[in-house]
Amino acid sequence: MKKKASPLKQQPMMSPPMARPRFNPETLRRWAVQMGALLALLLLVGYLSLASPHFLTPGNIANVARQTAVTTILAAGQTFVILSGGIDLSVAATAGLSASVAAVLMTSQVWILGVPIGPVPFGVGMIIAMLVGLLVGLLNGLIITKGRIPDFIATLGTLTTMRGIALLVTGGLPVPSHLTATELRGYLPPELIWMGAGDVFGIPVAGLIALGVIVVGWCILRYTAFGRAIYAVGGNREAARVSGINIDRTKIMVYMLSGLLAALAGMVLTGRLNSANALMGEGEELRSIAATVIGGANLFGGQGSLLGTLIGALVIGVLGNGLNLLNVSAFWQRVIQGLVIIGVVIFDQWRRRRFGA
Amino acid sequence: MAEERRLLLRMEQIDKRFPGVHALDHVDFDLYEGEIHVLLGENGAGKSTLMKILSGAISRDSGRIWIGGREGLVEVSDLTPERTRALGIGMVYQELSLVPYLSVAENIFLGGLPRTRWGAVDWAQTYHRAWQRLQDLGVSIDPRAQVRELSVAEQQLTEIARVLESHPRILVLDEPTSALSDTERTRLFELIRRLRDRGVGIIYISHRLAEIPLIGDRVTVLRDGKRIATLPVTEVDEDRLIQMVVGRKLTEQYPWRNNVRGEALLRVENLSLPGVLRNVSFTLHEGEIVGVFGLMGAGQNELARALCGLEPRYTGRIFIANQLIHLRHPWDAIRQGVGLLPRDRRDGLVPLLPIPPNITLGQLCLGSPFRILNLRQEIQIANTYVERLHIHPPILNRPVFYLSGGNQQKVVLARWLCSNVRLLVLDDPTRGIDVGAKAEVFTLMEELSQRGVGILFVSSEMEELLAMANRILVLRQGQISAEYQRGEATEEDLLRSASYEKSNGGSR
Numbered sequence: 001m002k003k004k005a006s007p008l009k010q011q012p013m014m015s016p017p018m019a020r021p022r023f024n025p026e027t028l029r030r031w032a033v034q035m036g037a038l039l040a041l042l043l044l045v046g047y048l049s050l051a052s053p054h055f056l057t058p059g060n061i062a063n064v065a066r067q068t069a070v071t072t073i074l075a076a077g078q079t080f081v082i083l084s085g086g087i088d089l090s091v092a093a094t095a096g097l098s099a100s101v102a103a104v105l106m107t108s109q110v111w112i113l114g115v116p117i118g119p120v121p122f123g124v125g126m127i128i129a130m131l132v133g134l135l136v137g138l139l140n141g142l143i144i145t146k147g148r149i150p151d152f153i154a155t156l157g158t159l160t161t162m163r164g165i166a167l168l169v170t171g172g173l174p175v176p177s178h179l180t181a182t183e184l185r186g187y188l189p190p191e192l193i194w195m196g197a198g199d200v201f202g203i204p205v206a207g208l209i210a211l212g213v214i215v216v217g218w219c220i221l222r223y224t225a226f227g228r229a230i231y232a233v234g235g236n237r238e239a240a241r242v243s244g245i246n247i248d249r250t251k252i253m254v255y256m257l258s259g260l261l262a263a264l265a266g267m268v269l270t271g272r273l274n275s276a277n278a279l280m281g282e283g284e285e286l287r288s289i290a291a292t293v294i295g296g297a298n299l300f301g302g303q304g305s306l307l308g309t310l311i312g313a314l315v316i317g318v319l320g321n322g323l324n325l326l327n328v329s330a331f332w333q334r335v336i337q338g339l340v341i342i343g344v345v346i347f348d349q350w351r352r353r354r355f356g357a
Numbered sequence: 358m359a360e361e362r363r364l365l366l367r368m369e370q371i372d373k374r375f376p377g378v379h380a381l382d383h384v385d386f387d388l389y390e391g392e393i394h395v396l397l398g399e400n401g402a403g404k405s406t407l408m409k410i411l412s413g414a415i416s417r418d419s420g421r422i423w424i425g426g427r428e429g430l431v432e433v434s435d436l437t438p439e440r441t442r443a444l445g446i447g448m449v450y451q452e453l454s455l456v457p458y459l460s461v462a463e464n465i466f467l468g469g470l471p472r473t474r475w476g477a478v479d480w481a482q483t484y485h486r487a488w489q490r491l492q493d494l495g496v497s498i499d500p501r502a503q504v505r506e507l508s509v510a511e512q513q514l515t516e517i518a519r520v521l522e523s524h525p526r527i528l529v530l531d532e533p534t535s536a537l538s539d540t541e542r543t544r545l546f547e548l549i550r551r552l553r554d555r556g557v558g559i560i561y562i563s564h565r566l567a568e569i570p571l572i573g574d575r576v577t578v579l580r581d582g583k584r585i586a587t588l589p590v591t592e593v594d595e596d597r598l599i600q601m602v603v604g605r606k607l608t609e610q611y612p613w614r615n616n617v618r619g620e621a622l623l624r625v626e627n628l629s630l631p632g633v634l635r636n637v638s639f640t641l642h643e644g645e646i647v648g649v650f651g652l653m654g655a656g657q658n659e660l661a662r663a664l665c666g667l668e669p670r671y672t673g674r675i676f677i678a679n680q681l682i683h684l685r686h687p688w689d690a691i692r693q694g695v696g697l698l699p700r701d702r703r704d705g706l707v708p709l710l711p712i713p714p715n716i717t718l719g720q721l722c723l724g725s726p727f728r729i730l731n732l733r734q735e736i737q738i739a740n741t742y743v744e745r746l747h748i749h750p751p752i753l754n755r756p757v758f759y760l761s762g763g764n765q766q767k768v769v770l771a772r773w774l775c776s777n778v779r780l781l782v783l784d785d786p787t788r789g790i791d792v793g794a795k796a797e798v799f800t801l802m803e804e805l806s807q808r809g810v811g812i813l814f815v816s817s818e819m820e821e822l823l824a825m826a827n828r829i830l831v832l833r834q835g836q837i838s839a840e841y842q843r844g845e846a847t848e849e850d851l852l853r854s855a856s857y858e859k860s861n862g863g864s865r
Contacts (some may be wrong), residue, residue: 083475226726228714242667242699243772244722253726263385302709 031346036348037294040049040340044315048322055325062199065207066272070095072210072310073265074284075291076217077258079309082292083221084254085234085301086151092284094136095161095266096277100166102129102267102316103175103276106189114137116267122189129263136162137259141252159285166278174277188274196263206268210310213261218286218306234301290341291316315344362389364425365527365558366411371420375759378750380406382582383420388441388527390425393549395590397602397761398579399791404562407579408529411793412448413437424527449523449533457505457630462487464504465519466708490518495544510537510653513824517545521552528552529560534568538653539852548570550796559770565789566595567820580604603793611824612796612803617795619643621679623664623780627777628673633659634835641780641811646802648826649815650795652855655816656835658700661784665697666690677780688794696773698766700784705769708758712748712768713739715757719772744769746797763794770801787821799808799825819848831855 005078074091081088104110105118106125120128136158143154157183176186221227229250232240240247265284270276295312297304319340323333366388370392373381381403388394398404409415410805411422413436423430424444433444441448455464462483463470471482495512504512513533520528530549534542538716549572553559555607561572569576578585578601585601586605623641634656641647663671666684675682677693684690690697696719699705706715713735736753743751748760757768766786783802787795802812802825811825816822822829829846831839831854839854 075592223729223732224726225721225724225728225730228730229721229726231710232707232712232718232721235709236703238699238704239707239718240685242665242697242704243718244666244686244691245718246686246688246722249726298709 008157019339036344036351037296037308037315038346039345040294041311041315041318044318044322048318048325052322052325058202059351060321062202062204062207062326063304064314064317064321065210066197068313069204069206069210070265070269070272070281071284071287071291071316072156072263072313073213073268073286074281075295075309075313076210076213076306077261077265078285078288079228079292079297079304080217080221080297080299080302081151081258082289082299083234083301083304084230084251085237086251086254087299088255088258089152089155089285089290090136090140090159091262091265091288092281093159094133094167094262095269095284096280096282097136097166097266098132099130099266099270099276099280100170100175100264100278101132102126103188103270104169106192107176107186116255122191125189125192126267129267130260131201133259133261133263133266134256135259136262137256138252140259141248142256143256145248145251150248157245163278168280170276172278175274176275188270188276192225192267192271193274196268196273206272207332209268210262213264214306214310221306226250226253231302232321234303236302287316289312294341294344294348315340362391364388364423364430365390365421366425367430368411369421369423371410371422371660372405372418373403373410373415374418379582381417383584384579384584386584386587390526390554390558391556392574393553393561393572395573395576396560396579397564397566397569397576397598399602399793402579402602402791403582404579404584405531406763408448408531408560411436411446412442421611422785445524445526446529447520447523447527448529448531448746449513449517450531453512455504455512455516455519458503460501461498461507461515462490462500462716464515465490465500465517465522467539469522469528469788486671487518487774490522491515492833493521494518494548496541498625508653510541513537514541517548525557527558527560531562531837533561534563534565539801560776564795566598566792569598575773578602586660586795599792602791603796610678611821612800618645619809622677623813624676624679625664626674628660628671628675630659630663630668630835631865634663634671637832637835637837638673639830639837639840641813643779643809643811644806645828646806646812646814646826648822648829649813649832650819650822650829650851650855651832655832655855657832658784661697661700661722661782661813663817664690664780665695665781667697680813691719691776693721694776694778695780695782696776696778698769698773698781698783699784700788701798702762702765702769705772705779706757706765709756711756712743713753713755714729715768716742716771716775719776739771739774742767742775746771763790766794767797770798774801774805778805778810780813781805782811782813783814784815785817786814787816795821812863819851822851823848 001008022177057233064291074095079087102125105120105128106122107119108120128155134227140155140158142150144151147154148217176188195205200208221230229240229245232243233247233250237247266281269281291311291312292304293299293312294315295304295308295310316337320333323336327335362386368384368386370383370385371381372383382647384403384407388405396404401737403670406415410417421432422436423432456467464484465487467668471479471486473479484500491498494514494517498507498511498515504515507515517533533545537545549559563569573590575587576590576593576598577587578598580602605618620643621640622643626638628637637660639647649657659668663684664675666687667690669685677695682689682693682754707718717735739753742748743753748764748767757765760768786798802814806812814822823846827843829841830837831849831851833855841850
C-alpha cells in the first residue's frame with residue numbers, strides 16, 4: 001500500500017488522466033435510481049394533502065410514523081439480506097416469536113426446568129427478545145450456508161416453525177390475557193408501551209427508533225468491512241470468494257442482523273398494540289420485501305440502499321393511511337396497494353434501463 | 358480480389374456516445390460476399406459496440422446501415438435482434454448464450470426443433486441432424502450431452518453450430534478461438550474458409566495478431582472509437598498492425614529482464630487433486646516467473662486454483678517461505694500474500710461496485726468485519742492505480758460493469774498490486790485482452806518480479822510463456838511432463854511435452 005509508484009512506462013502514451021470534472025454525471029445517475037420511489041411518495045403526499053384535510057395534521061403524521069416504524073425496521077433487516085443476495089421470509093414470524101417470548105416472561109411467572117422465572121423487568125425482556133431474534137437468524141444462516149438450502153426455502157421453513165413455536169409459547173392466546181396473567185404482574189411494562197406508542201417532544205418514539213435503525217444501518221453498509229462484504233457477496237459471489245471474503249460468515253451475520261431487527265420490530269409492535277400474540281405482524285414479511293424493492297433494491301443482490309428502503313416503507317405506510325382517511329374499503333385497499341407496488345417497480349425498471357446501459 | 362463481389366453490408370458514419378465515452382466516432386465499415394473481414398482494436402476501441410449496433414442490441418446515435426439482400430443493398434433504419442436474424446446476420450459472442458441444462462442438440466435447434474407429422478418433437482431427427490452439424494464443424498461432441506458438462510471449447514463450438522443453423526449470410530465471430538486448442542482452431546479456420554467459399558461474409562474479431570494472415574482477407578483497425586485504416590491483409594505485417602492498434606510503436610512487447618533470483622518462496626510437494634493433478638512438485642523463488650503450460654484440461658487451472666485456496670480437497674504439502682500452509686480457503690492464501698487473477702474476468706470483479714471498492718476487495722478479509730473502512734485512502738489508492746495502469750475512463754464512482762475487458766483486468770491486477778503480495782498467480786491473464794493491454798500486463802509482471810514477487814504464470818499462449826518466464830513447467834494429464842529453463846524450449850517442444858501420450862486434441 002505504501003510503495004513507490006514507479007512509472008509504468010517511460011514514453012508518454014495514451015491520454016493522461018484528465019482532471020475529473022466537478023460535476024459528475026454518475027452522481028446524477030445514482031440519484032435517479034432512487035427517484036422512482038421518492039417521486040411516488042411525493043405524488044402520494046401531494047395528492048393526499050389535497051384530498052383529505054386530516055392528512056397533513058400533526059396527529060396523523062405521528063400516526064403514519066408509528067404505523068410505518070414496524071415495516072421500516074423489518075425492511076431494514078430485509079434490505080441487508082436482499083443486498084447479500086438472499087431473502088428472509090421469516091422476519092415477521094421472528095418478530096412474533098421474540099415478542100411473544102418476551103411478553104410472556106415480562107407478564108407472568110414461568111417454570112423452566114423447575115426454576116421459577118419471571119416476571120422479568122423491561123430491560124431483561126428486551127435482551128431476551130433480541131437473543132431470540134439473533135438465534136432465529138443464526139439458525140437461518142446455518143441452514144442456508146451449512147445445509148446448502150436456498151434462502152427462500154430455508155426461511156419459508158423457519159417462518160412456519162417460528163409461528164408454531166410462538167403458538168406453543170403463548171398457548172394461542174394474546175399476552176397479557178386474563179388467563180395467563182398472574183397475581184404477580186399481569187401487564188406489560190410501561191417502557192415497552194412507551195416504545196411503541198409514546199413520544200418525545202411530540203415525536204413518536206417508534207418513528208425515532210426506525211430512523212435510528214436506518215441511520216446506523218446506513219453507516220454499517222457504507223463504512224464497515226462487513227457492509228462492503230455484503231455488497232460484494234450479493235454482487236458477485238465468485239469474486240467475493242476469490243477475494244477471500246468469508247461468504248458463509250457474511251451471510252450468517254446478515255441473517256442474524258435481520259433476526260435482531262425483527263425482534264426489535266416485534267417489541268415496538270407489542271408496545272403499540274399493548275399486547276403480543278403469536279400471529280402478530282402476519283404479512284409484514286411481504287411488506288418488508290415490497291418496501292425494499294420499491295426502494296430500488298435488486299432482488300438478486302448487490303444493489304440497493306437503506307435510504308431507498310425507508311422511502312419504500314413510507315410509500316406503503318402513507319398509502320395505507322391515506323386510503324383509510326379517504327374511506328376506501330379494506331378490500332379495495334389491498335388491490336390498490338398491490339397495484340402500486342407493481343407500478344412503482346415497473347417505472348423503476350424502465351427508468352433504470354434508460355439511465356443504466 | 359473483391360472486384361466483382363457484391364456488398365453484403367455497408368455501415369457509414371456510425372456514431373455512438375455513452376456517458377463519458379465517445380464509443381464510436383463516425384466509423385465506416387463494409388463487408389463483401391465471400392470475404393473474411395477482420396476487425397481489430399484494443400479493448401474499448403469500439404469493436405463490440407459496432408457489432409452490437411449491427412446486431413440491434415444497442416441503437417446508434419447517427420449513421421446509416423445498408424444490408425445486402427436478393428434485391429441488392431437495402432437501407433435499414435432500426436435494427437432489432439429479431440430483425441437482424443431475419444436479415445441473415447448470425448452472431449457468435451464471446452459470452453456464450455447457451456442453456457446449460459439442455460442438451461447440445463436442443464441448444465443447436467433452440468426454438469426450431471425438428472417436428473414429426475403430429476407436431477411432436479422428432480428426437481431421432483434432432484439428434485441425427487445435430488450430430489451432422491457438429492460433424493461438419495469437424496468435432497465429435499455427443500449431441501445428447503448436457504451443455505453444462507462440456508468444456509468451454511466444446512460449448513463455443515456448439516454455439517457456432519447453433520448460429521450456423523440459421524444459415525446466416527453475414528457471420529460475426531467475436532474472438533471465437535479464445536478457448537480453443539490449436540487443433541480445434543485449425544478445424545474452425547477450415548470451416549470459416551469453407552463458409553467464405555460458399556459466399557458467406559464473415560466479420561472476425563480477434564486479438565491474436567498471428568491469426569490474421571491465416572484467416573483474413575481485409576482488416577479494419579479501430580482505435581478509441583475511430584477507424585484507423587482498412588487494408589488488405591497481404592499489405593500489412595504484424596508490427597504495422599500493432600502500431601495501428603495501439604497508436605505507438607511497441608519496441609518491447611515483452612520487457613523481460615534477467616532478475617536476481619531470491620530465496621525459495623513457494624515449495625509444492627506432491628500436490629494431487631483427485632482426477633486432475635497427480636504428484637505435482639516444484640519450487641518457485643522470489644522474483645521468479647514460472648510459466649505453466651498444458652493443453653486444455655491438463656490441470657494447469659486447478660493448480661492455480663489450489664494455490665489460492667480454491668481447491669480445498671488437495672493432498673500434498675504447500676510451503677510458503679518455508680512454512681507449511683494449509684490452503685483451505687482463499688483467505689488462507691491472501692493472508693500469506695498470495696494473489697489470484699482468475700481465469701474468467703467476471704469471477705474477479707463485483708460489476709455493480711465502482712473501481713475503488715473493487716481494487717481494495719482483497720483486503721476486506723484482513724481484519725475484523727466490524728472495522729471502519731478508510732474511504733478516503735481507498736479513493737487515493739484507486740486514483741494512483743487508475744493513473745499508473747491507464748484505466749480508462751477514469752471515473753471512480755461508476756460501476757466497473759461499464760469498463761471494457763482489458764480495463765476490468767487492470768482493476769483486478771491493481772487489487773494485488775496495492776496489497777503486499779508475495780506470490781501472484783496469473784491464470785491466463787491475457788485471455789481476451791488486446792495487445793496494448795497485454796504489453797502493460799507484461800510490464801507489470803516484470804516490475805513485480807524485480808521487486809521480488811514470485812509469479813506463477815499459467816497461459817495458453819506459448820509465445821508469451823517463452824518470452825516472459827524464467828522457467829516453464831509443462832503439465833500433461835495432471836503431471837509435470839517437462840521443465841524447461843528459459844531459452845531451452847521452442848513452441849514445438851512445449852506442444853510435444855504437453856501432448857505426448859494419447860492426446861486427443863484437447864477435448865475431454
